[in-house]
Amino acid sequence: MSDFKKGDVVQLKSGGPLMTIIADYxxxxxxxxxRCVWFNENKPVEETFVVEALKSV
Structure with missing residues (x-):
């Protein structure tokens, strides 16, 4: 179980953009x-990640 919750800002442990958690599965x-959302060239992007791949920022 993770300590992440909706609204938290996270990043992949391997790097990449800052993302906001919008749903928990x-x-x-x-x-x-x-489920995370971030912006790429002013367009929102959403993707689902396992929590083990993320870190709090």
Whole structure:
């Protein structure tokens, strides 16, 4: 279980843009996951990540 919650700002451990968590999926088929949003060239992008790949910033 992670300590992440909606509204938290996170980043992939490998780097990349700052992202905001918009949904929590504790029972996702690939493990506990969260849905994140960030902007790429002024356009919002959304993707789901397993929490083990993320760090708080």
């Amino acid at each position: 504790p029972s996702h088929s690939h493990g506990h996951s969260v």
